[in-house]
Amino acid sequence: MKKIVLASVIGLSLIFTGCAKISSMRAGVQIKSAQKYLLSEDYEKAIVRLNRAIAMDPKNVEAHLLLVEAYQKSDMNEEAEEVLEKLRDFDELTEDQEEKLEALDSRKVYKDILMNFYNTGFIGNYCEVPVDMKGYTSIKDYKENGYWFDLADVTGDGKDEILIYIGNDEHGSHTKIYEVVKDKALGIYIDGSGSLDMTDNNIIVENYLSTTPLKCLKYDSDLKQFAITKDSEIIDKAVDMAGKDKFRKFDFLEVTPDNIIEAVDNMKISDSDLQESTKKPDKKENKRTIANYKELYRDILNEYYNNTSYEHSFRLEDITGDGQDELIVKEDYSVNDPYYCIYEVKGDKVNKIFERSASELRFLEDGNILASYGINYNNELPIYNYYVYDKDISRFRLEKDGGYLQGDKEYFDKLANKPVKLYGWDVDTELNLSNIDEALR
Known part of the structure; x- marks a missing residue:
């Protein structure tokens, strides 16, 4: 009798498995058809096919992802959000599916x-x-x-x-x-x-109506920022557009x-x-493109040297832990709160990764930064910001805002006990041509 029952269970299991496979195959046919409609921008037919696929295979992640895309491109935002809510509850998404869900x-x-x-x-x-x-x-x-x-x-x-x-x-x-x-x-x-003031080809134009020299900035995808361009063709076009008042609206x-x-x-x-x-994702590290990468800091240092409005000091130090020195520049525009800028070399370019004033700046051994500003006398809590270096964006991002109303002394005490690589006052090399040459040698 036991053998008969076991055989029946196995038989039913095989039937259900076979049905599931058939449903999955049928759903796959609908998905392939929907993908063709998506490519031809016939979103209405794509939506019909994808809803059929989901009816056949309710846990098909690919069908749900494509359906969100079809709804969004049809400006059916409420419907897209409903499908996204279901997707967020799905278990065991692959890394690619997680990334596509994030994009959608x-x-x-x-x-x-x-x-x-x-x-x-x-x-x-x-x-x-x-x-x-x-x-x-x-x-x-x-x-x-x-x-x-x-x-x-x-x-x-x-x-x-x-x-x-x-x-x-x-x-x-x-x-x-x-x-x-x-x-x-x-x-x-x-x-x-x-x-x-921006041209139709995404060039920012600064100072075109003032006595200050005109500057043109172009987006640099490697540095993820708008950087000054010296391309004469770009500048000439920007000047022409400025004269005709044809900036983007x-x-x-x-x-x-x-x-x-x-x-x-x-x-x-x-x-x-x-x-x-x-x-x-590209697993390879960004390679240095010149033998002495530090030489790329020279233009930045010369620009500070020629700015006589404030006194500057600098230091080269690996503060992010990537094996390559960053450039730290301190601007003493205020005795109590000097201003710090940090630059790194990425490929063959220099990227600004941090800028902030602080009463006390600690470059921590773990590659992060603690900036403190004293005590809020209203509630006796410390005022501070904690920055973490984020490789994905090549920047220090704000991890914790210990502002005037959010001091959180316990959190600050933990940060204050972390090992320190150097302090802001250690950025003390006088900015002159001799010291620049010595540091970059």
């Missing part, structure tokens, strides 16, 4: 970044709300500045960046650009003043929750996002 889920990332900006004043590593003893911590509470934003592709990669415009009647206005890298906002143009909206939701829901998800998610 970018609307949530943009909303989170902008809503956090509205609620805290922070975007990327920067707080755009002046924090004083009154404890302003959000855009909704601080009314002395006006805050606007736009989502636009200004790097030419087919993916929207976040543009932030901040206006103040007393102190003027400035525009900043942030690129979304994974789930973080990375500042790629943060020094802009006034409106954003942007549709800035006030930073409010309703505007954020509407703008992000209307945002297009680019093909480059989806293609990027299927690329295999």
